[in-house]
């Protein structure tokens with residue numbers, strides 16, 4: 485949809501490596517709009533809830549520990565088909581499968597240090613946005629079809 489939203493989080497390794505500006509710049513230049521952002525230390529309970537679907541995977545505990553090992557930059561981005569396009573811009577989960585030009589393809593080699601998270605569907609986006617943000621932390625911005633064409 486035209487005003488679709490997705491949840492992106494720059495992981496502790498992305499923050500530590502000072503990639504925040506580059507990552508935000510990519511999404512702005514692409515044409516998406518930043519509608520919420522906070523730099524935060526995520527709690528263990530938030531991270532466990534966020535990764536609930538992966539709770540039975542062998543790397544789950546390591547993943548929660550890594551995500552809590554430093555600040556994360558939690559963001560909501562809005563725009564036409566942003567869920568799918570953001571996933572393309574991130575690259576594959578495993579950086580070894582990510583093409584150059586994608587965030588993971590350009591900046592990392594290790595699946596357990598892969599810089600950024602992005603919602604994988606509109607349903608997960610809704611769930612994750614509600615988990616990480618209060619409604620009053622999100623800017624209300626509506627692009628209409630005409631502004632996309634004439635802006």
Ligand SMILES: Nc1ncnc2c1ncn2[C@@H]1O[C@H](COP(=O)(O)OP(=O)(O)OP(=O)(O)O)[C@@H](O)[C@H]1O
Nearest residue numbers: 538543547576577595596597598600601602603604
């Ligand atoms: N085999 C693995 N070993 C270590 N960590 C892994 C492994 N597979 C996935 N992860 C970590 O768990 C995260 C979530 O895995 P998932 O399969 O949901 O991939 P994803 O949807 O591409 O990632 P994300 O949810 O972070 O955008 C990955 O981004 C990665 O940090």
